[in-house]
Amino acid sequence: MKPTIKIDFVSDVACPWCAVGLGNLNQAMKQLSEKVDFEVHFRPFELNPNMPIGGQDAIEHLTEKYGLSEEQVKVNQANIRAKALEAGFEFHPEGRKRVYNTFNAHRLLYWAAKEYGADKQASLKRELLNTYFCLAVDLDDQQNLLNAVGRAVLDCERANRILDGDEFTQEVRDEEATYTNLGIHSVPSIILNDQYLLQGAQPREAFVEAFGQLIKPG
Template sequence: MKSVRIDFVSDIACPWCAIGLTALEQAVDQVSDRVSVEIHTQPFELNPQMPPGGRDVFEYLSEKYGNPISQVKINQERIYQRAAEIAFTFHPEGRKRVYNTFNGHRLLHWAGEEFDAAAQLRLKKALFHTYFTLAVSMDEPQHLLDAVARANLPVSRAQAVIESDEFSQAVRDIEQQYGQLGISSVPAVIFNQRHLISGAQAPEVFAQAILEYAD
């Protein structure tokens, strides 16, 4: 059977990344009888300077993109509709705040280093669930640890990672690497470390790419 490595470059705080990963997994299911796929999640921070406590989502996005809050709310509704179409569940009232995601990325790196890509992917999905479905504070360590538990990973080890600076430099190095490759928006989906597809594409688009780029 042919195989494909997929590097899914994304941020936990990116709604299109949550939608894109859901679509990608549906694509993997479509071709699972023909291609073996391994997904590695890679870090990208949309808001690396976000202060503790985060910021109101509408005020922040309005300032970032120069749109009135009314337009931001319309854009968010479109995202929620797209998520519903792809079967990813957002909180009924949406997320309230935007948070720093660096600790989440450190935990994802830990999962990949000390376990495997499958464990890392489980944690990525659990963190998306925390951020968008539960819509709770990502600054609260317990919420991160709850995601670790949902991913069936050792909570005590994850707590030690959070309370230290483990994997901080590794995450920053990877972020810099992808920045140097020209990636400035996410999700960025890289097939066999050579072929890039940008954005939250439909499952059929991802499935075709998997079949095309399989070795």
């Protein structure tokens, strides 16, 4: 019987390096799929929990947050787009236009895992990343979130009721607190078998090596 590696992928759908890391992780899991089973859970983290409705211009946000010039931000974005493409995400050529609050996206991801399971949560995670980085549309527009739900082949009417209420709000807050209290303050953070932590958008080879160490006899 194949061993199983549990993966807790702590991330935000507004994090471009989370998309890169996820794409690389998926490639590594595919490479080792004949040797290992994987159990992946997407855990919530908000890069901008206090972002108001309407968001903020992305260039303005990034220059303020990192103290970079607009030109430096654009160079960095081009580098991330290239890395994302290698990982399987074709980011919008003009980049994301605004930075948004992502709490509702995390509520939907919690729902997907609870009522559909890990595979459907993974499908929705990918579609939400596509919504933000590849389509580069407004995350405050509820219809854009529902479109992602539809592409993941989940129940849009159920998702709409969740978004119209406060269902799973406390559950997501509790999960966020759990990982913050573990000392996670940047994403992506990937926890293997509840013991080993990988941080940042690791390349495929790093994941493959880590998985190999976990399944090595003795």
